[in-house]
Amino acid sequence: MVTSFKNPFCFYVQESLPTYIDLKQKIQNYYSRKSLVSIKNPQVDQICAAKYSKDKAWYRAIIKNINYDQHSILVFLVDYGIDDDIVINEKDINICELFEEFKEHPIMGLKCSLKGIESIQRNNLNYESLSIPDTVLVNFLGHSQDHYYVDVNFEQKNENGDLNSINLNNYLIQNGYVDSTRTNKLKHDVSTKTNGKNGFCFTIKRVLMETLL
DSSP: OEEEEEETTEEEEOOOOHHHHHHHHHHHHHTTSSOOOBOSSOOTTOEEEEEOTTTOOEEEEEEEEEETTTTEEEEEETTTTEEEEEEOOSSOOOEEOOOGGGGSSBOOOEEEEETTEEEOOOSOOOGGGOOOOSOOEEEEEEEOSSOEEEEEEEEEEOTTSOEEEEEHHHHHHHTTSEEEOSOOOOSEEOOGGGTTOTTOOOBTTGGGGSOOO
């Protein structure tokens, strides 16, 4: 599932794993209690639980910025690759300490970049106009220091209503969004037989020591 798409060189995908579905439910149950306490002295880079402004559900997050004038905190939802401004007031509790157990689970938001492409120096590119379904097939081909190089495929209906298989890498090249390049500088090759993520697993504790944001 594509959870956040900024551009072909920075987007986030999430695997549909039963373990994360279970974790997500545990987080909702834990923070649905009435006895919650807001973080008293929030700090940048602090791990937390944040209530997403759009669906009002609780998610694991890291504090990126604090705006005292606007009474808001910018957080990064680590399992989705999404930034969100959390309003801070005395009435609503929207940000709390993250329960220790929830810090031990791997981060599910995988930062990705399409392999085999490079940017085009144009001012009129609008990646927001791209129609990419939430559910895609992602092939993990390698990784650099902070993200995966991937190949993305999805199905799309044509004018006759038939499903066509679309390779996002080739689609962007053919429609002038990016240029092709023969190679990406891969730090490590990975095996797709094991979901392509050998030795590259981060818990929310470890993320503060890596460049993932």
